[in-house]
Amino acid sequence: MINPIVKGMTGDEAVAWAAKQINPDVIAAYPITPQTIIVERFSDYVNDGLVDTSYIPVESEHSAMSACVGASATGARVFTATASAGLALMYEILYVASGMRLPIVLAVANRAFSAPINIHGECTDQMVCRDASWISLFGETAQEAYDETIMSFKIGENPEIMLPTMFGIEGFIVTHALERVDTLPDKAVKDFLGDKRVIPPCCTFNPFAVGTFGSLVLQDNYMELKRQQEEAMHKAYYVTKNVMAEFSEISGRNYEIIEKYKLEDAEYAFVSYGATAGNAKAVVDRLREKGEKVGTLKIRLYRPYPASDIYEALKGIKAVSVLDRSATFGSPATIAQGDLAAALYGKEDVPTLHGYINGLGGRVLLLPEIEQIYEQSKNYHEEGKALTQDWIGYRR
Amino acid sequence: MVKIVDVRINGRGGQGAVTASRLLAEAAILEGQYVHAFPNFGPERAGAPVTSFSRICSEPFTEKTEVYNPDIVVVIDSSLLGEVQVVEGLKLGGTIICNYEGKIESLKYYFEEVDSKIYKISGTRIAREELGINKPNMVMLGALLKVAPVVKLESLIKVTKERFKGVIGEKNAKAMKRAYNEVEL
Numbered sequence A: 001m002i003n004p005i006v007k008g009m010t011g012d013e014a015v016a017w018a019a020k021q022i023n024p025d026v027i028a029a030y031p032i033t034p035q036t037i038i039v040e041r042f043s044d045y046v047n048d049g050l051v052d053t054s055y056i057p058v059e060s061e062h063s064a065m066s067a068c069v070g071a072s073a074t075g076a077r078v079f080t081a082t083a084s085a086g087l088a089l090m091y092e093i094l095y096v097a098s099g100m101r102l103p104i105v106l107a108v109a110n111r112a113f114s115a116p117i118n119i120h121g122e123c124t125d126q127m128v129c130r131d132a133s134w135i136s137l138f139g140e141t142a143q144e145a146y147d148e149t150i151m152s153f154k155i156g157e158n159p160e161i162m163l164p165t166m167f168g169i170e171g172f173i174v175t176h177a178l179e180r181v182d183t184l185p186d187k188a189v190k191d192f193l194g195d196k197r198v199i200p201p202c203c204t205f206n207p208f209a210v211g212t213f214g215s216l217v218l219q220d221n222y223m224e225l226k227r228q229q230e231e232a233m234h235k236a237y238y239v240t241k242n243v244m245a246e247f248s249e250i251s252g253r254n255y256e257i258i259e260k261y262k263l264e265d266a267e268y269a270f271v272s273y274g275a276t277a278g279n280a281k282a283v284v285d286r287l288r289e290k291g292e293k294v295g296t297l298k299i300r301l302y303r304p305y306p307a308s309d310i311y312e313a314l315k316g317i318k319a320v321s322v323l324d325r326s327a328t329f330g331s332p333a334t335i336a337q338g339d340l341a342a343a344l345y346g347k348e349d350v351p352t353l354h355g356y357i358n359g360l361g362g363r364v365l366l367l368p369e370i371e372q373i374y375e376q377s378k379n380y381h382e383e384g385k386a387l388t389q390d391w392i393g394y395r396r
Numbered sequence B: 001m002v003k004i005v006d007v008r009i010n011g012r013g014g015q016g017a018v019t020a021s022r023l024l025a026e027a028a029i030l031e032g033q034y035v036h037a038f039p040n041f042g043p044e045r046a047g048a049p050v051t052s053f054s055r056i057c058s059e060p061f062t063e064k065t066e067v068y069n070p071d072i073v074v075v076i077d078s079s080l081l082g083e084v085q086v087v088e089g090l091k092l093g094g095t096i097i098c099n100y101e102g103k104i105e106s107l108k109y110y111f112e113e114v115d116s117k118i119y120k121i122s123g124t125r126i127a128r129e130e131l132g133i134n135k136p137n138m139v140m141l142g143a144l145l146k147v148a149p150v151v152k153l154e155s156l157i158k159v160t161k162e163r164f165k166g167v168i169g170e171k172n173a174k175a176m177k178r179a180y181n182e183v184e185l
Helices: A011-022 A037-045 A061-073 A084-099 A144-154 A185-192 A221-251 A277-288 A307-314 A335-344 A367-383 B015-032 B104-111 B123-130 B137-147 B153-165 B167-182
Strands: A005-010 A026-029 A054-057 A078-083 A105-110 A135-138 A165-170 A180-181 A258-261 A269-271 A294-299 A301-305 A320-324 A354-356 A387-391 B005-012 B032-041 B051-058 B071-076 B094-099 B116-121
Touching: A005 A011, A005 B015, A005 B123, A011 A037, A011 A078, A011 A144, A011 A180, A011 A185, A026 A037, A026 A061, A037 A054, A037 A078, A037 B153, A054 A061, A054 A185, A054 B032, A061 A078, A061 A084, A061 B123, A078 A084, A078 A144, A084 A105, A084 B104, A105 A144, A135 A144, A135 A221, A144 A165, A144 A180, A144 A307, A165 B116, A180 B015, A180 B116, A180 B153, A221 A320, A221 B167, A258 A277, A258 A307, A269 A307, A269 A335, A269 A367, A277 B116, A294 A307, A301 B116, A307 A335, A320 A335, A320 A367, A335 A387, A354 A367, B005 B015, B005 B032, B005 B137, B015 B137, B094 B137, B116 B137, B123 B137, B123 B167, B137 B153, B137 B167, B153 B167
Parallel strands: A026 A054, A026 A078, A078 A105, A105 A165, A135 A165, A269 A294, A269 A320, A320 A354, A354 A387, B005 B071, B071 B094, B094 B116
Antiparallel strands: A005 A180, A135 A301, A180 B032, A258 A294, B005 B051, B032 B051
């Protein structure tokens, strides 16, 4: 373990600081709302000559991701950040990035979509990108924001993977909140990632290799190329595990693709991702003091979905309440609950699943509400309900 | 169970409530404590009421919510008293520190029904005299640390001088020390 340098930073600042240490070749970003402090702070680093990065301010997020695609195709190490409507505007190019197998890293400040206009925390923006063949991570704290920035490059750039990676931290409650962050020395970050991307031959624009990028591929080969993405995504599960193990060693912080908290003897559990997991842990502590057998599971790696790890962690539990800070409408389950149901379906000793859409547009899911969810899950279990879906924390 | 201390700062846009909650948290980090500090973001306008929070604990904690039940409320601007419920959610027996020019008795008139310890400091006057401008945010923290030592005054002075380099930092340090000594129950 390397001795940390302790700093007080917001989630956004922590990402910007990690990006500074990584010193990517190119950052392209749209600098206006809904942008984040991440690229604002990074532009200071560029101005002050602290990084060698080519910083390309563009006229929209669609262009930001397009510029990232072009830069990454030359073999550059590329980073950008966005939020909410900005991510939605990138959506078309997200598929270009993954389809061209470009390991761009994207920090997402998870914020609500319009309308009505809102700038606050909620994870729908990232959740709706889950099928775009991007590796997808969520972070709970400014510390995880810092750490995941560094790990994301290592996962996506692995020559076996070559997929883009996005990681999300929730708007304001993480992005704008000051926390203690244990940072690594610059050299440790450089040693972990290497100075430059490892570029597999024939995978970049360069004068010495022959190849095409993003060309016309119809019925003949399109599906084979998509299948290769799926296989890379499958491998990304193992690569992410290894990268997290390696990072745990140098940082002294224990990283796993899922985080299990007091689950060993638990009869009931919460499942969540992002900052909600912190509140779930606080409630678990309170309930444990009262003698309740309850734990919580945080999903850190959302794509590829760690189905087998989650099944092993939840096997034997009676009922699971999914705290889902993402909106979906007219769906048979909340987004995270639906994925979880698919991961557990047909297996033995699986819990019943109760999904709760909460915390939209910056609304806070209160700790007493999480306790209320726990009580309800016990009732549901007794009533024999296998799957329920509800909203919590809104005025009726 | 380790005690978490929740501090809420009530001020007006432009008075430095956000900076104050941040520097208080940075001082706590400097001492090896753990924090979660942030403003209650809304439409940002100079003069509009704003609140900002610092949650501080000597041990790691995982709560990620706004502060609804503060242990301590710092009121940077006394004109908020008639306008905003500055005691909203304050814990029983909690602490209020108010920037107030009048007598402590007349300040207490605002909090007749409240079970809390009420302190006053002439923050605006100290700020004008020591800094030359009406920026009493750091002055208020100096007073806070006398009545509720959530961090050491030296730690706060250190992070303040890092944030405001040179003469502004020195003046704020002096103003904080003065407020530390002049706060009244």
